Amino acid sequence: MTTMLGVELAARRVLVVGGGPVAARRVQGLLTDAAQVVVVAPAVCETLRDQHRWGLVQWHAREVVEADLDDVWLVHTATGDRAADAAVAEWARDRRVFCVSAGDVAQGSARTPATARSGDVLVGVVSSGPPDPGRTAAVRDGLAEHVRDVVAGHLREGRIDLRARRTPDEGRVVLVGGGPGDLGLLTIAGRRALAAADVVVVDRLGPVEVLDELAPGVEVIDVGKTPGHHPVPQHEIGRILVEQAQLGRFVVRLKGGDPFVYGRGGEEVLACREAGVPVEVIPGVSSALAVPAAAGIPLTHRGTVGAVHVMNGHDGWSQAGLVGLRDASCTVVVLMGVAVLADLVGSALEFGAAPSTPVAIVESGTTGAQRVTRAPLGEIVHAAGRVGARAPAVIVLGEVAAPGLLDASPAQDPEHDTMTT
Numbered sequence: 001m002t003t004m005l006g007v008e009l010a011a012r013r014v015l016v017v018g019g020g021p022v023a024a025r026r027v028q029g030l031l032t033d034a035a036q037v038v039v040v041a042p043a044v045c046e047t048l049r050d051q052h053r054w055g056l057v058q059w060h061a062r063e064v065v066e067a068d069l070d071d072v073w074l075v076h077t078a079t080g081d082r083a084a085d086a087a088v089a090e091w092a093r094d095r096r097v098f099c100v101s102a103g104d105v106a107q108g109s110a111r112t113p114a115t116a117r118s119g120d121v122l123v124g125v126v127s128s129g130p131p132d133p134g135r136t137a138a139v140r141d142g143l144a145e146h147v148r149d150v151v152a153g154h155l156r157e158g159r160i161d162l163r164a165r166r167t168p169d170e171g172r173v174v175l176v177g178g179g180p181g182d183l184g185l186l187t188i189a190g191r192r193a194l195a196a197a198d199v200v201v202v203d204r205l206g207p208v209e210v211l212d213e214l215a216p217g218v219e220v221i222d223v224g225k226t227p228g229h230h231p232v233p234q235h236e237i238g239r240i241l242v243e244q245a246q247l248g249r250f251v252v253r254l255k256g257g258d259p260f261v262y263g264r265g266g267e268e269v270l271a272c273r274e275a276g277v278p279v280e281v282i283p284g285v286s287s288a289l290a291v292p293a294a295a296g297i298p299l300t301h302r303g304t305v306g307a308v309h310v311m312n313g314h315d316g317w318s319q320a321g322l323v324g325l326r327d328a329s330c331t332v333v334v335l336m337g338v339a340v341l342a343d344l345v346g347s348a349l350e351f352g353a354a355p356s357t358p359v360a361i362v363e364s365g366t367t368g369a370q371r372v373t374r375a376p377l378g379e380i381v382h383a384a385g386r387v388g389a390r391a392p393a394v395i396v397l398g399e400v401a402a403p404g405l406l407d408a409s410p411a412q413d414p415e416h417d418t419m420t421t
Helices: 021-032 048-053 082-094 135-154 186-193 208-213 234-246 265-274 287-294 319-326 337-349 377-387
Strands: 013-016 036-041 057-060 075-076 098-101 115-119 121-125 173-179 199-204 221-223 248-256 279-282 307-312 330-336 358-363 373-374 395-397 417-419
Touching: 013 021, 013 082, 021 036, 021 048, 021 075, 036 287, 075 082, 098 135, 135 373, 173 234, 173 265, 173 319, 173 337, 186 208, 186 248, 186 279, 199 208, 199 234, 199 395, 234 248, 234 265, 248 265, 287 330, 287 358, 319 337, 337 358, 337 377, 337 395, 358 377, 373 377
Parallel strands: 013 036, 013 075, 036 057, 075 098, 173 248, 173 279, 199 221, 199 248, 307 330, 373 417
Antiparallel strands: 115 121, 330 395, 358 373, 358 395
């Protein structure tokens, strides 16, 4: 029976017997663990010679003797001479010091696991029967690939519980931009944060199916808003974030799009900072940029437009937005504008925007329910009413919204793309 232990070697004396490449690899791992490494060997390879020259290791240029094992916490022997390694292992047993024998693992009293690291998580694999380095390396590689899949956002993401045990003063908040809806557009950093979360405070938008991948016991608090219905006001959301973090929890605030693009992320950061709660932001893919792209609409296009103005429809037209509508070289993107579309169009036409300005409304962008409705500015309200356009949607106004701009772009499904002329 083999028991795996995590051994703290920082500032502790470790003896390495041997000076070849195997010994050098062992030394490198020990230095990473901040151990005090002593090497005993008549000669050493260039790597160990450099580490000695730089003061990273002590080197005694001679054969090992039994007294070298005095006051050490661990011994690694890798002389290449089985008899010499066996002698070192015997001396270690006499002193009740654990020994790893590279020449014959069975002779040692400890084994070095095959390891893979992901952030602050170290995965180690050892065999409990006869030594089988090939097998342990293969299992290690399989586990490492799985962990990389988790971090990289593959389908298995989030199924490994990465939550740490925290004290009350270790609570913190991370605002995660979930992107426009497609789970594949949630960033690697965002998925890593979710895999470590104790609490997830979530909106109704964004990749909500990722909640199915959370570890058992993760608390999910729904603070989602719908048009005209805000059951949890913004100040209450801030209070929830602060309260949960002050309980020592790792709180992820999962938001659709990007937290700082009409996501009120700035207000939530301020609420945390005012309460002394550590907070960070993981940017997300903004729907203002991603949704038009998913619909085949380039917001800038050489020779057509070279500027973009993004606005919140509920705030009404800004002067810059209205000017942009009269400037053929600018694209205007409106978020949260479907419910006030008639008012926006009326104001734009009154200001002098051309009724022929191309407009595209992209509903549920990047998801399987994506639908694109196109019409000139003067007719878009009628077109949107005819198909029942509703939030979540992104409105794009300008020459790039005209159909056929990109000859090589994929044709729209006629059942999900309407054009009024």
